[in-house]
Amino acid sequence: MSSTDRGHAPILRVRSAAISYETRYGDVEAVRDVSFDVHRAETFGVVGESGCGKSTVAFGIVDFLGANGKIVGGSINFQGRELVGRSQEELRKLRGDQISMVYQDPMQALNPSVTIGDQLTEVLTVHRKIPAKEAREKSIDMLNRVYMPDSANVMKRYPHQISGGQQQRVVIAMALLNNPALLIMDEPTTALDVTVEAVVLDLIEDLKRDFDTAIVYITHDLGVVARVCNQVGVMYAGEMVEVGSVEAIYANPQHPYTQGLMRCVPKLGSTKESSILYPIRGRVPAPKDRPKGACVFAPRCDYAADKCYNEKPPLSTIEPDHSARCFYSEEIDASSWTPPEGMVPKLAARTGGNGEEPLIKLTGLKTYYKQESKSLLSLIGAGKSRYVKAVDDVSLQIPANQTLGVVGESGCGKSTLAKTIIGLETPLAGEAEFLGFDLTNPVSQRDVKLIEELQMVFQNPDSTMNPSYSVGHQIGRPLRRFRKVPSDAVRDEVIRLLHAVRLDESYYRRLPRQLSGGEKQRVGIARAFASRPDLVLCDEPVSALDVSVQAAVLNLLMEIQHEYGTTMMFIAHDLSVVRFFSDYVAVMYLGRIVEFGPAEAIYAPPYQPYTEALLSAVPIPDPTAKQKHIRLHGTVPSALNPPSGCPFHTRCPRRDMVPDGGGICEKEIPPWQYETEEHRIFCHIPLERLREMEPVVTAD
Amino acid sequence: MLVKDYMTRHPVMAEPSMSLVEAQQMMAEAKVRHLPVVETGKRLVGLVTRQTLRIPPTELASLNVWEITRFLSDLKLEDVMVKHRDVITTEADLPLEQAAQVMIQHKIGALPVLEKGIVVGIITEIDMMTQLTELLGGNVAGVRATIRMPNRKGELAKMTRAISEQGWGIYASGGVPTPKDPSYWDCVIKVRDVSKDELLAVLERIEDQEVIDLR
Numbered sequence: 080m081s082s083t084d085r086g087h088a089p090i091l092r093v094r095s096a097a098i099s100y101e102t103r104y105g106d107v108e109a110v111r112d113v114s115f116d117v118h119r120a121e122t123f124g125v126v127g128e129s130g131c132g133k134s135t136v137a138f139g140i141v142d143f144l145g146a147n148g149k150i151v152g153g154s155i156n157f158q159g160r161e162l163v164g165r166s167q168e169e170l171r172k173l174r175g176d177q178i179s180m181v182y183q184d185p186m187q188a189l190n191p192s193v194t195i196g197d198q199l200t201e202v203l204t205v206h207r208k209i210p211a212k213e214a215r216e217k218s219i220d221m222l223n224r225v226y227m228p229d230s231a232n233v234m235k236r237y238p239h240q241i242s243g244g245q246q247q248r249v250v251i252a253m254a255l256l257n258n259p260a261l262l263i264m265d266e267p268t269t270a271l272d273v274t275v276e277a278v279v280l281d282l283i284e285d286l287k288r289d290f291d292t293a294i295v296y297i298t299h300d301l302g303v304v305a306r307v308c309n310q311v312g313v314m315y316a317g318e319m320v321e322v323g324s325v326e327a328i329y330a331n332p333q334h335p336y337t338q339g340l341m342r343c344v345p346k347l348g349s350t351k352e353s354s355i356l357y358p359i360r361g362r363v364p365a366p367k368d369r370p371k372g373a374c375v376f377a378p379r380c381d382y383a384a385d386k387c388y389n390e391k392p393p394l395s396t397i398e399p400d401h402s403a404r405c406f407y408s409e410e411i412d413a414s415s416w417t418p419p420e421g422m423v424p425k426l427a428a429r430t431g432g433n434g435e436e437p438l439i440k441l442t443g444l445k446t447y448y449k450q451e452s453k454s455l456l457s458l459i460g461a462g463k464s465r466y467v468k469a470v471d472d473v474s475l476q477i478p479a480n481q482t483l484g485v486v487g488e489s490g491c492g493k494s495t496l497a498k499t500i501i502g503l504e505t506p507l508a509g510e511a512e513f514l515g516f517d518l519t520n521p522v523s524q525r526d527v528k529l530i531e532e533l534q535m536v537f538q539n540p541d542s543t544m545n546p547s548y549s550v551g552h553q554i555g556r557p558l559r560r561f562r563k564v565p566s567d568a569v570r571d572e573v574i575r576l577l578h579a580v581r582l583d584e585s586y587y588r589r590l591p592r593q594l595s596g597g598e599k600q601r602v603g604i605a606r607a608f609a610s611r612p613d614l615v616l617c618d619e620p621v622s623a624l625d626v627s628v629q630a631a632v633l634n635l636l637m638e639i640q641h642e643y644g645t646t647m648m649f650i651a652h653d654l655s656v657v658r659f660f661s662d663y664v665a666v667m668y669l670g671r672i673v674e675f676g677p678a679e680a681i682y683a684p685p686y687q688p689y690t691e692a693l694l695s696a697v698p699i700p701d702p703t704a705k706q707k708h709i710r711l712h713g714t715v716p717s718a719l720n721p722p723s724g725c726p727f728h729t730r731c732p733r734r735d736m737v738p739d740g741g742g743i744c745e746k747e748i749p750p751w752q753y754e755t756e757e758h759r760i761f762c763h764i765p766l767e768r769l770r771e772m773e774p775v776v777t778a779d
Numbered sequence: 780m781l782v783k784d785y786m787t788r789h790p791v792m793a794e795p796s797m798s799l800v801e802a803q804q805m806m807a808e809a810k811v812r813h814l815p816v817v818e819t820g821k822r823l824v825g826l827v828t829r830q831t832l833r834i835p836p837t838e839l840a841s842l843n844v845w846e847i848t849r850f851l852s853d854l855k856l857e858d859v860m861v862k863h864r865d866v867i868t869t870e871a872d873l874p875l876e877q878a879a880q881v882m883i884q885h886k887i888g889a890l891p892v893l894e895k896g897i898v899v900g901i902i903t904e905i906d907m908m909t910q911l912t913e914l915l916g917g918n919v920a921g922v923r924a925t926i927r928m929p930n931r932k933g934e935l936a937k938m939t940r941a942i943s944e945q946g947w948g949i950y951a952s953g954g955v956p957t958p959k960d961p962s963y964w965d966c967v968i969k970v971r972d973v974s975k976d977e978l979l980a981v982l983e984r985i986e987d988q989e990v991i992d993l994r
Binding site: 087088090119156158159160172175176177206207208209257258259260290291292293 | 787788789791792794801804805806807808809810811819820821822897899
């Protein structure tokens, strides 16, 4: 219980709640036997993989389940009053006055055709009959409370005129206008960039303290939970398998599923060679396939005994404020866990690396998008066109057999860089050389040999597979195109590739819709590796996947890379994943690379100030780790009109470290400073000063 | 030490149309003794306490046993609550002792806290006690001393100086005029990380002051 809550009954008490959806297969139990309490000024985190019933719990609290959802059992008690069985009218009143919700996508919660001011004041004038003028003042106050810059002006704007992070702040402000006792947040920061996420998470912390609001926080991200939650409930297959204080759950996870989750998250502190991710085998069962009268996790559990298959374990208390739904939680010792056979990737020794001729070399690469001016002159072709500098003066090289990670906020040009290399965009200037080929031609003019050597794994496996072709056909296509194997041997080669990505022969005839997200991504990887390319570009290959699947796919990519000796460029926004996966890291900001170097060097001082800010924003799945508190203000400036001098100077928190107080940052483009031959930093601050910085993350 | 720091935000509230039976259940469930009654937008319309839930026997005397059940189940909060104009309330930005005075004056146990007619919290005797406990350092371990000193300027400073000279710190303190003797002042302090004897030795050296309790 939190110290601010002096013996009060909880705001929300859920006991053995069960929620079902009516489907054509009959009623499907989405959530069963879920119990938890939420107190004032306390955040209860609900965490788990997708399909585990997290959102259903949240919607169930306010009975927002849709036409086919219903609460079939248990009790949901809010402020001493039972919510189950209430009429929609009564619940509506309650939702207006006492319970608010914030969803993942702020754009869906805001009306695009009404100004933000009108939307905010409406909450007060309609629900509370507050006079318009007073409502307006209150709304501006609340916008200030959520640290909205220039709030009076924001009131006049439409939702599309402000950034995603600001939109989410408007939604949070709107949710708090009625001073709700309970706030339900469903993945409120998942759609945001890591730097924006950090600011929003800080805000949630502050608001919780000031308004004494009880918060139910739903997320899949263990790092976010560690940062904002007091209590955590881990959900698996519709059941709450472990509940406890955040410290207890992270320091001493008791349920095998929680332990498994912790093992498949890359930690910011670990390096590529030393750390291994252990995926949880199998996958979350669909609600109708869940084991009945048995432990739901037993089929995936390393400790499962006969009892687990025949009897449903109760939620048993291990210590005060910490309970787990496992028969053997007291006996299981997570520290003596050894991975089962075949889970650890077998990494073949790699050849190449330092000193060799780089496989790909980019020099001064620029990709600009032309923006037609809207003036009349442009109609007759005399207008001045402007350019979006998506990739601006990028130089880098990747040695053979190594992985380059590219990180940065959205809109920094990561994907354009990949598209330029693969030939979907034509660079305006600069040189790009790969195995003696010139990469500045568009893909349609490229030699088939080059295309063969340069393949890509995409972010969203759904939209990159033809839904009407079988898996075998799709993997076989590059083999036939490039005549890699005789046509009668294509099938065997496809099966070999399927095996390489840990799928068996039966997948050959399957269609994409019969596969799970992780399996689709495996097929995508098999297809990319079919032509035995020398360079594979991976554009956010795991960001759409659940953590346990993500771990399996990352391990697989690494294994294949070691086996084939492939060079990779790995684009991701998740710095812990990049750290885990890459040998070299390039940090991009507004189309430019601002820091480049070996992975270990990037994550330790000296930092480019932008890298430092990115690192301190990453949520770390360890509530005891100490992290520097640096927050970037504002948003990434428009690439159409980037700031003069150093592109980062408008947001740089370290400008005072420049000898003349930062004047030079606005005027001159910073020089590349070389810490070592491989590690370079794009900044005016002298290296000696940068070296004095403290490491961002220090573990206890 | 303002009302807003010690009040309970998001108090349990009810609508005027709620039945008495349900309200009683709710109060038991949420373990509260006072129930602000609000209309849409959390505007206060009344207050229900455990006392108002008691029906005066005169009202029931004329009813037979069957009618009583019906009478009770028909009762709504709006029938029994103390109406808004009679409810004594307070504001979030007032000092705590002012709210306490109001409670003493009217001999009541709780004050709804309003902001322009909207309920933002409730403050009860329990909250006042919590404040008192914290004021006197009830939650921290340490030596508690009561010192009686003449009611004149500079006496308190003498005592604090003596303690700070030892490198100790006072974690909580409170003072009242000595009961029945206004020429003296009783001061309670809590000091951490010292033994009773050490503290006593220092306090006894102060002129004109007397340690009347040490625990």
